[in-house]
Amino acid sequence: xxHEHEIPSGCRLYFGKIAKxxxxxxxxxxxxxxxxGFEEIITPNFSYSGHQSIDDETKLIKIHDEQNNQVxxxxxxxxxxxxxxxxxxxxxTDHKKWFYIQPVFSYPSQENYQIGCEWLxxxxxxxxxxxxxxxLARLEIxxxxxxxxxNIPKLVSSxxxxxxxxxxxxxxxxxxxLDVEWLTKLLQVVSKQDLxxxxxxxPSSIQDEVQKLIDIACEIEYENIALSPLYYAxxxxxxxxxxxxxxxxxxxxxGGRYDSDGIESLGFALYTDNLLKILED
Numbered sequence: 001x002x003h004e005h006e007i008p009s010g011c012r013l014y015f016g017k018i019a020k021x022x023x024x025x026x027x028x029x030x031x032x033x034x035x036x037g038f039e040e041i042i043t044p045n046f047s048y049s050g051h052q053s054i055d056d057e058t059k060l061i062k063i064h065d066e067q068n069n070q071v072x073x074x075x076x077x078x079x080x081x082x083x084x085x086x087x088x089x090x091x092x093t094d095h096k097k098w099f100y101i102q103p104v105f106s107y108p109s110q111e112n113y114q115i116g117c118e119w120l121x122x123x124x125x126x127x128x129x130x131x132x133x134x135x136l137a138r139l140e141i142x143x144x145x146x147x148x149x150x151n152i153p154k155l156v157s158s159x160x161x162x163x164x165x166x167x168x169x170x171x172x173x174x175x176x177x178l179d180v181e182w183l184t185k186l187l188q189v190v191s192k193q194d195l196x197x198x199x200x201x202x203p204s205s206i207q208d209e210v211q212k213l214i215d216i217a218c219e220i221e222y223e224n225i226a227l228s229p230l231y232y233a234x235x236x237x238x239x240x241x242x243x244x245x246x247x248x249x250x251x252x253x254x255g256g257r258y259d260s261d262g263i264e265s266l267g268f269a270l271y272t273d274n275l276l277k278i279l280e281d
Contacts, residue, residue, distance in 0.1 A: 010110035012103070012273070021276055022113075025139075026101050029115050029270070032138050033099040036131060038117055041098045043080045045105075046071045059106045073105035078267050079237055081118045082260035096120040116255075116269035125241050125257050126219035128266040132245065132253060133222035135270070141278060143247035146226045149213045150242055153232040155206040156183065167232035175230075190226050192217040216241055243268075250274040 007013060014022050030040065046063075048071055060072040074080060077100050085098060099117040106112075119128060129145065136143065153167035160183070166174055175187060182201050189195050192214055199210050210229060217227055235242065235256075242256035252275055255268025 008109035010108070012111050012113065018276065018280075021279065022272065025272065025275060025279070026115065028138060029135065030099070030101065032135060033117055036097070036134075038097040038099040039095055041081055041085070041100055042102055043074060043077065043084055043100065045074055047074060047080060048072075061105050061107050061109075074102070075104055075106055077102060077104060077114060077116055077269065078118060078258065079260055081267075082120060082258075082263070082265055085118075085120060086261065086263060096122065113272035114269045115272055115275075116267060118265060118267040120260075120265045121263055122266050123257065123264045124219075125266060126216055128255060128268060129216070129220050129243055130222070132243070132255060132268055133220070136222075136245070139275070139279065141247070142224050143245050143252055143278070144224045144226055145220070145222055145243055145245055146228050146231070147213065147217060147220075147241065147243045148228045148231040149209050150232060150235070150239060151209045152206055152213070152229045155209060156186075156230065159203050159205050164232065167230055168234060186229055189229055192225075192227055195227055195229065213241065245270075247274075247278050250277060252278065 033040070048069060060075055062070055062072045065071050081098055081100060085093070085095075097117070097119050099115070101113075101115050103111045103113045117128075117131070122128075129147070133145065154164065156162075157164040157167065160178065160180065162178070165171075172187065176184060182198070182203070185198050186202065189198060195210060195214050195217075199207060199214070202210060213227060213229055217225060233242070237258035237260070238254075238256035239259070240257045243254070244251055245253035251271060253268050253270045255266070257264065257266055259265075
């Protein structure tokens with residue numbers, strides 16, 4: 001029996017003070033993005049299932065339109081924004097900097113609010129990480145920005161002929177157990193100086209990607225940075241340098257460089273509910 005007061009598991013309810021805090025957060029950040037030259041876009045809640053940018057289609061909430069084409073509730077905003085701007089609005093605007101404030105949905109009834117931005121046809125990743133750090137300063141919080149290069153664990157996997165799942169699943173003990181000196185040291189890297197000192201001892205096959213990570217770190221104007229060269233989270237579109245904003249057990253944001261139909265772009269998404277928790281604390 002479903003009682004009148006119940007709402008589906010995973011759905012969001014805001015009221016009173018927390019609803020006010022959410023509106024204040026959205027107002028602060030929308031004003032910030034306008035100051036930085038971004039324009040707002042609100043994409044449709046539904047799109048055709050084939051346009052959705054997630055690997056696991058079982059997570060899509062699907063229905064059919066009047067022609068019986070399969071459509072789904074928006075499961076992600078990044079490629080949705082890039083696709084709509086370049087494919088549908090390309091003739092009406094040449095603006096490249098866009099932000100959004102909207103929820104995403106996943107099966108069976110999960111909704112998560114996000115505040116994010118996309119910088120189309122821009123490749124300097126430090127620019128988007130520095131914008132992220134300015135967002136954090138505007139909110140008067142100093143969480144850690146963790147930066148990784150997804151290509152490094154891929155190359156290490158090939159170099160040592162080990163399964164990439166060891167990195168994906170965080171099997172740190174097994175990686176230490178391989179007893180490879182340079183890998184052990186790489187697992188312990190935290191700062192850009194650590195990585196600089198170690199680079200010369202690494203296999204030549206991974207040195208270019210390691211240097212790429214060092215270069216990015218040197219361009220970032222933020223103190224609380226951690227480099228995690230062997231962190232691996234397979235993403236459908238972030239396939240190079242990738243970053244997360246972390247406070248305790250909460251992930252506050254994710255972002256990086258991605259390719260949308262041959263167009264290199266940058267972006268990040270802030271997780272509204274996790275931000276509200278931190279701001280409440």
